[in-house]
Amino acid sequence: MTTRRQFFMGSAAALAGSALPRVARADTPIYPYAELEQRIARKDFRGMTKDVLPTPSMVVDIDLFEKNIKTMADYAKKAPIFLRPHVKVHKSVDVAKRQMAAGAIGITAATIAESELMSRGGITGVLWTKQPGSRNNLLRAIALTKKDPTFMFVVDDMRVADWVEEAAGAAKVKARVAASVYAGLTRQGIANGQPALELAQKLHKSKNIQFEGFMAYSGYASHTKGFAARRKKSQEDLLGVNETMLLAKKAGLPVNIVSGGSTGTYNMDKEFGLTELECGSYVFMDSIYKQVGGQSNDNEYTDFESSLSVLVTVDSKHHPRQVSTDYGNKALAKPTDTVKGMPWLEVSTQGAEYGLLTWKDGGGEIKVGDRVEIYCSNLDMSTNCYDRYYIAKGNDIVDVWPIMGRSGAAQR
Ligand SMILES: Cc1ncc(COP(=O)(O)O)c(C=O)c1O
Numbered sequence: 001m002t003t004r005r006q007f008f009m010g011s012a013a014a015l016a017g018s019a020l021p022r023v024a025r026a027d028t029p030i031y032p033y034a035e036l037e038q039r040i041a042r043k044d045f046r047g048m049t050k051d052v053l054p055t056p057s058m059v060v061d062i063d064l065f066e067k068n069i070k071t072m073a074d075y076a077k078k079a080p081i082f083l084r085p086h087v088k089v090h091k092s093v094d095v096a097k098r099q100m101a102a103g104a105i106g107i108t109a110a111t112i113a114e115s116e117l118m119s120r121g122g123i124t125g126v127l128w129t130k131q132p133g134s135r136n137n138l139l140r141a142i143a144l145t146k147k148d149p150t151f152m153f154v155v156d157d158m159r160v161a162d163w164v165e166e167a168a169g170a171a172k173v174k175a176r177v178a179a180s181v182y183a184g185l186t187r188q189g190i191a192n193g194q195p196a197l198e199l200a201q202k203l204h205k206s207k208n209i210q211f212e213g214f215m216a217y218s219g220y221a222s223h224t225k226g227f228a229a230r231r232k233k234s235q236e237d238l239l240g241v242n243e244t245m246l247l248a249k250k251a252g253l254p255v256n257i258v259s260g261g262s263t264g265t266y267n268m269d270k271e272f273g274l275t276e277l278e279c280g281s282y283v284f285m286d287s288i289y290k291q292v293g294g295q296s297n298d299n300e301y302t303d304f305e306s307s308l309s310v311l312v313t314v315d316s317k318h319h320p321r322q323v324s325t326d327y328g329n330k331a332l333a334k335p336t337d338t339v340k341g342m343p344w345l346e347v348s349t350q351g352a353e354y355g356l357l358t359w360k361d362g363g364g365e366i367k368v369g370d371r372v373e374i375y376c377s378n379l380d381m382s383t384n385c386y387d388r389y390y391i392a393k394g395n396d397i398v399d400v401w402p403i404m405g406r407s408g409a410a411q412r
Contacts, residue, residue, distance in 0.1 A: 043400075051371075058308060112130075183260060312372050
């Protein structure tokens with residue numbers, strides 16, 4: 001009989017021919033699952049491979065990830081343009097630290113919670129791109145300003161400028177604020193021209209505010225298909241922003257930053273007036289972004305690699321040309337997801353915890369126990385559903401990075 005010790009210390013080879021699901025290498029050790037969390041806590045990754053991970057789980061290919069970080073950093077240095085990458089796509093201090101180490105001047109965050117988490121993790125130069133519309137957010141933005149004088153946020157409304165002035169005065173701090181201006185997305189941004197100039201002047205005159213410049217995010221441009229069309233859209237969306245910037249400079253205002261841009265438009269927006277880029281998705285790339293097309297290929301955007309996938313297990317098969325998986329609605333499975341190395345598979349779901357992979361006649365067969373890696377459609381949404389990244393070098397897990405500040409979490 002196999003003892004407990006022999007079971008833990010054994011290998012798939014030792015159990016060859018056993019009923020265990022297939023693993024990538026026959027010498028994969030039988031992993032002590034009961035210890036998985038303790039081993040992660042003490043960063044002991046010996047013997048931890050993709051084969052032993054629970055699924056569905058997010059796996060980052062560290063080589064591709066580092067290549068993406070370098071590609072963007074090299075571009076920014078060469079352009080030159082500052083990089084303040086958006087963290088919404090990854091929500092990870094570990095990723096942000098690597099972006100900073102590659103030369104970023106800070107990070108951009110979508111929520112005050114993300115801003116606080118990044119700052120607590122030692123990241124400076126955080127730009128929060130929403131104005132504080134609630135008392136909770138206002139007081140937190142001021143508290144963060146007090147704790148970290150490099151923190152900046154935006155305002156697109158005269159009343160909010162007054163709130164910030166009052167709250168900053170009460171806390172005896174000088175809040176660093178940029179005016180958020182319209183750049184094609186109706187979700188935020190004061191109208192360019194005179195209204196934006198008046199807001200900028202108000203911010204500049206406010207005793208407890210340091211006016212920093214402008215924030216202008218052109219969200220539709222980022223996903224416009226085809227390089228030439230995307231360039232045209234970005235240029236159109238940033239025309240008004242440029243007009244505002246020139247008006248502000250003419251009026252004698254200091255314009256330290258014009259922040260915006262995206263993974264889709266990173267290599268065009270300097271020309272259209274941005275001084276810094278807020279690109280986020282480039283670190284991982286999702287399946288939808290891959291389709292926007294690049295300068296050299298209108299059908300596939302190849303500037304950055306797909307470095308993140310969701311590892312999924314095939315757990316039932318009873319019908320032709322389909323299998324069930326554990327990648328269902330709760331794991332945010334979408335029909336626009338793609339399967340790594342198996343383009344013939346189509347992704348859909350069969351319920352909260354049940355996923356579906358289908359294929360047409362002639363597609364490769366997959367079996368119960370197989371594992372596939374899925375490229376998500378929209379990583380902003382998907383990373384929000386998982387609590388960690390398993391960092392892989394080939395098949396080996398070499399680190400685990402937490403995903404923080406997810407919606408619904410206490411710190412949101
Ligand atoms: C304010 C803001 N800036 C920049 C980005 C760029 O992100 P990405 O590079 O992922 O397109 C986003 C994405 O949603 C955003 O909301």
